[in-house]
Amino acid sequence: MTRLGRIIGLLALAAALSACSAIKFAYNNIGEVAYWWLDSYVEFSDDQALRVREDLARLHLWHRTNELPRFAEILHGVEELAPGDVTAVHTCAVFTQVLERLHATAEQGGPAVVTMAMGLTPEQFQHLERKYARNNDEYRKEWVRPAREEVADKRFKLFLERSESFYGSLDDPQRAVLRRQVEQSIFDGQRSLAERVRRQRDALQVLRKLATESVSFSEARGMLRGYFGRIQQPPDPAGRSYQQALIEEGCRNFAALHNITTPAQRQAAVRRLRAYQRDLSELAAQQ
Numbered sequence: 001m002t003r004l005g006r007i008i009g010l011l012a013l014a015a016a017l018s019a020c021s022a023i024k025f026a027y028n029n030i031g032e033v034a035y036w037w038l039d040s041y042v043e044f045s046d047d048q049a050l051r052v053r054e055d056l057a058r059l060h061l062w063h064r065t066n067e068l069p070r071f072a073e074i075l076h077g078v079e080e081l082a083p084g085d086v087t088a089v090h091t092c093a094v095f096t097q098v099l100e101r102l103h104a105t106a107e108q109g110g111p112a113v114v115t116m117a118m119g120l121t122p123e124q125f126q127h128l129e130r131k132y133a134r135n136n137d138e139y140r141k142e143w144v145r146p147a148r149e150e151v152a153d154k155r156f157k158l159f160l161e162r163s164e165s166f167y168g169s170l171d172d173p174q175r176a177v178l179r180r181q182v183e184q185s186i187f188d189g190q191r192s193l194a195e196r197v198r199r200q201r202d203a204l205q206v207l208r209k210l211a212t213e214s215v216s217f218s219e220a221r222g223m224l225r226g227y228f229g230r231i232q233q234p235p236d237p238a239g240r241s242y243q244q245a246l247i248e249e250g251c252r253n254f255a256a257l258h259n260i261t262t263p264a265q266r267q268a269a270v271r272r273l274r275a276y277q278r279d280l281s282e283l284a285a286q287q
Contacts, residue, residue: 155185195242
């Protein structure tokens with residue numbers, strides 16, 4: 001459900017999407033996509049599938065009505081900043097606003113997660129563990145085993161695509177800045193993998209308690225909130241410091257890149273932001 005909130009939030013912002021129609025199509029189908037994504041982790045029974053689909057539909061409707069207008073407000077604030085230079089403080093403030101909206105989505109979906117977790121079977125936990133293991137193997141192949149230069153090149157291409165979907169084509173000096181940011185990044189695939197594994201173990205422990213122990217619904221919600229809190233703030237000081245450092249690095253890098261964009265590129269960003277806001281308003285009006 002945390003991932004669903006993240007998906008909805010990122011689709012709403014849609015900085016990496018190149019066409020407004022893609023945002024509308026993706027958002028309107030997010031419930032179905034989320035169902036199949038969740039099913040790939042636990043293989044729902046027929047009864048579970050019906051309940052999960054209903055819960056996702058309710059969450060989607062709530063998000064459409066309550067959260068899309070708030071994301072539009074965030075985008076309006078970004079639009080007002082886009083024509084001028086920005087600081088890391090500005091960009092981190094926007095990031096914090098987005099996190100608050102994702103937290104609200106996770107909180108809204110909490111009861112459904114508790115109900116789902118309480119009905120999981122031992123076989124479904126085994127399926128979940130195997131899925132985690134396969135995902136971790138893929139992550140190792142993508143971000144841990146390759147040489148540092150290869151990882152940096154993949155991250156550069158990813159960030160370049162996202163940046164150009166927002167500003168239009170970057171020139172050679174701008175690309176050089178982006179390349180340098182990636183090469184100097186503190187990103188460590190092994191450390192990021194370790195945090196992934198910690199979250200997975202934490203999730204399994206919480207879900208097993210919900211499925212096997214007699215806890216009240218309020219206690220279950222508290223356990224779930226604790227898990228979400230440990231995602232935002234890892235309990236290990238070193239992990240918490242690394243995560244915060246990555247966030248601050250991202251804020252600095254975005255501000256630095258924005259501040260070397262041309263007036264034409266900034267106007268392209270403004271037009272894109274206005275188009276996103278129109279899309280969110282139209283999506284919010286659909287029931």
